[in-house]
């Protein structure tokens with residue numbers, strides 16, 4: 001398996017705040033990974049470092065064997081929110097095609113095939129001419145993933161993808177993600193532990209320092225690391241929010 005992300009002993013400090021301390025993890029092609037952590041835990045900072053938006057870190061950080069920011073076309077980033085000027089009549093198709101512009105895809109035939117494929121992958125071909133502003137939160141989320149997919153990235157970073165959608169849309173959204181090409185590595189950033197009910201291979205628990213788990217069973221150690229409170233309280237909380245009140249398989 002190809003290594004997509006390699007982070008070794010990475011630390012990062014803002015002017016007056018040490019945000020990340022000695023972070024280590026690797027991400028391989030096809031892996032589905034959850035980056036979990038409390039507010040202020042450093043998730044955004046880490047993502048910005050991966051995207052090459054922030055620099056000035058200590059340690060070693062490589063994506064596709066190179067410095068961050070060198071291969072933007074290989075990374076699809078899906079922001080938490082995407083604001084468009086409501087006056088602009090921008091359709092779903094327009095938004096998805098913006099992803100092709102960013103990756104500088106110009107061949108018209110190829111572009112048309114990739115557009116169709118991205119719309120189909122996210123099951124939004126029927127709304128391609130609908131105005132983006134008229135969509136629901138869940139539909140917008142799918143359009144933004146399609147916008148990232150049109151450039152055929154090898155790493156997809158999803159920032160709090162389900163923060164604006166209800167639980168049934170969340171389930172549908174993750175079902176779609178599990179149908180992505182198998183070689184695409186996916187990093188889902190969230191503080192919502194219920195994402196662990198979906199297909200996740202690795203948990204990165206970030207709270208200034210990082211704990212890595214190669215399974216999606218949340219251990220007491222991980223809960224303590226992330227939230228620093230009695231782990232039974234959190235387990236009870238998560239279980240009480242699952243739809244059928246059955247103990248979640250993600251918890252041990």
Ligand SMILES: Nc1ncnc2c1ncn2[C@@H]1O[C@H](COP(=O)(O)OP(=O)(O)OP(=O)(O)O)[C@@H](O)[C@H]1O
Nearest residue numbers: 014015017019037038039040041042043044045046
């Ligand atoms: N530009 C900045 N200057 C100084 N401190 C910052 C800056 N950006 C973030 N921080 C601090 O760094 C820490 C990590 O912030 P970060 O935004 O990475 O956390 P997060 O896990 O993404 O949080 P949230 O889940 O609330 O979005 C926080 O204590 C935050 O206050």
